Amino acid sequence: MDIDLPIALILGQDGIINGAIYALLALAILLVFTVTRVLMIPQGEFVAFGALTMAALQAGQPARLVWLLAALAVAEAIADLIVLRTRRQGAQVTFSALLVKLAYPFVLAALLYNLPTATLPMPVQAMFTLAIIVPMGPQIYRLFFQPIASAPSLILLIAAIAVDVSLVGVSLFVFGPESASTAPFSEASFEFGSVNVSSQALWVVGSALALIVALWLFFSHTLHGKALRAAAVNRTGATLMGISPVFAGKASFLLATLLGALSGILIAPITPISFDSGFVISLKGFVGAIIGGLISYPLAAAGALAVGLIEAFAAFWASSYKEVIVFTLIIPFLLWRSLTRHTLEEEE
């Protein structure tokens, strides 16, 4: 079938929207991998969490996901207490910080169960969604990855798979099997020549760009950002310079969950998300990250954008083979990488 300009523009627009989401996820996966060597397989679950929590809040249901946060907080507190008891200099943990962390999910739950969430303005709903999901990142790092931080990459990968499988199960239990979508941020749409662009599309692309710029500023202009970058470039060296690997791990997981949940909030008005949608979405971000060689941020973002565009056009030309085409992309890049590889990854 021939493709004409209006169709190409519509597909291009569609590809860029999805590509922008994949780019955010690719950046998150890359960040976590370079800092902690963990392949962030659960990244997609935070997308589903973000979308479904937002939908639950808009439907006026209490966000039951807050109880996962509470469970993780309790587990974390117990783990921290054990550390406090057994180690003489438990410099990382103080008792008051522990109490604050423990109290946080319950205060949040009290708020969520008593506020009329359906009628709150959308930015507030989004803030609540992030307030529930984002702290899970550092919690998950603390509980499942910090104790095995120096284990071989393969063990970290297996732990990541285990976390992902558990989160999918929790997601089904909390949100049920049906997909949900949310109200658009605004109903407006704009005409650019022959193309009609919905404001939600602009929101997605604009937010993705803003986040990428914010990340760039964070990494190049703040002390914490530079510390994270240092940890990514050379973990041992960074530790010797006084950068805590625990801080670096938690911070990278925090950013990853933030990016995941935001992606979910952004994409939920465009497409229905169900408890098991996250994995495939993040897998496409992962393809982008692979194209970036799991090293370079701009390459990963560009790769993810390319995945989005290729997906959109492949759906038009050969819809039966769309996934095959998208995931086969990885092979030439892996080949090329392995042939021209200069080892940057230190294996300990």
Add this chain to the structure above:
Amino acid sequence: MFPKYLATFAATLTFTIGAANAQVRIGVIASSTGPVASIGIPQKNSAALLPIRVGDLTVEYVVLDDGSDPTAAVTAAKKLINEHHVDAIIGPSGSPQAMGLVQFVAEAGTPMIAPVGSAGVVLPMNAQKKWVFKTTQNDSASVEVLLAHMAKTGIRKIGVMISNDAFGENRYKEIVAQAKGFGLSIVANEKYQRGDTSVMGQVMKLIAAKPEAIFIACPGSPAILPQATLRDKGYKGRIYQSDGAALEAFLKQGGKKVEGTILQGSMMLVLSEIPASNPSRKVMSDYVAAYEKRFGKAETFGSQLYDAGLLVANAIPVAVRKAKPGTAEFRAALRDALEATKDFVATQGRYSMTPENHSGMDKKGANELITVQEGKWRLVR
């Protein structure tokens, strides 16, 4: 790859309904996790509503989850047969899982009643498939009714959009096989994945082919996305959906975009419009009432499994006259009794089995031609 771990884990979570030392033991396999959980959960719930006393006998139901995975379904079936020594198996939720089980239930000589659509489970009849029965109307019948409606309303060119899975493939095969007979030509056929976040490419291609109507076949709520995208892009033709879309979520999430859709679905959706002379109406309303008391809004998929349970319960008193439950002779007698089912009224309609026909429902089936009007299911008149 990942759902498999999940499934193996989930398959170890067993729960039973009814007395633990019951005389008759029935295994239930439902996909209550994984991609088709929206079908499996109402089915798992419905198992809890099945009769736990049949005549003087107590009946126990052992419910296992297969995580929507055919391999895990086989594991679950073997577990039911070898460890729980069940007299019959009800389930599994999907055609791919059911196809995978045919060989195993036949080897074990355990009758299986599957709430699935694919006629391939019971046809062509052979030595293995004689152990298998099904309660959901055939794919061919559900497609036929919709194609007939298209032909009757003057449609000649159709587009087809299916999910890239066994459900979609089966429907597509039927559409291709039957379209000619109704004078319909397929001008575009596209596929998508249930998890897709966008189907813009497929939709643009469908619209470019200018079909007068579009047939969408996908199980569960992902059936909405192509329809919503079609309407967003200004497609004005009529949209047909398969029975896979006959879900409450379809109305709730589809909103205005699914208005006027024509699909084929269980009478459960339009129960108040069904004449009281239809004997199934009472069975169905009792089922819906019992379900909603315990689990909230009933879904049609649940009633398909419930019917399978009723058929077994109906056959048990006949079989028990020949042999003692728990023996191979009882299972064979149960199979014979199921095959002799005649004019048995359950939620979906009237079942009659013969040695050649294990699908039980006649061509008309129990499904009704349904449309969406003002956000509600309505009978097409």
